Amino acid sequence: MKILAVGDIHYPRYAQEFKEALSTLERPDLFLLAGDMINRGAAEEFPNVLDIIESYLGKGFPIVGCFGNEEYSEVRKKILSLVRKRIDILDEQSKIYKINGLKIGIIGTQGSLDKPTNWQRENIPNIKKAFERRADRASNLLRKIRKKADRRILLMHYSPCLETCEGKDLRSFAWLGSKKFYAVVASEQPDLVIHGHVHNSDVHAAMIGSTKVRNVAFPAVGKITELDLWT
Ligand SMILES: [Fe+2]
């Protein structure tokens, strides 16, 4: 199964590089978008990202996304109304896709931070609780689809582990990801975790037990991540 995954295009910031990267690729079985596809809540730009993908790869494969911190909460409804028919944005939701004879269960979430940013603390009520609830919710969803899906993918924006943040000052992990999500992944062991948000890491792949973890943030990886799995 050919999976393409990318995050942090921050359209239009990396639009040109994104086009160049897409021009070398072929149509996948599944395309995952790990959040921060737009910049500073500019909802009306989201369809441009999908236009670019379609112009290089065509249609007819599922595109599945989660929200990043740049898809501000107050514009998420607007984003969904603009792109609902072209992409499944899973916001603390799961969906099972039948691809190449396999049932692929995907859970999408923004993820959590150990330490909310100052902005989040000032603007989002009970943010710490909300972050904890997100990890619990992801854990429940992973458990719920365990028997229904042949493979499980956790698609998130923030990182679930330190390993794919290497190259950053690790003391800043609290602003990149969440230890609670690490525990969720370690205990639930989905087959794959895709995340973005970490723009400067040197190490993009890691394992948590038997779970493959990939940071697909475009500024870090410099290309769209290609995975060939479960063949
Ligand atoms: Fe980003």
Ligand SMILES: [Fe+2]
């Ligand atoms: Fe981000």
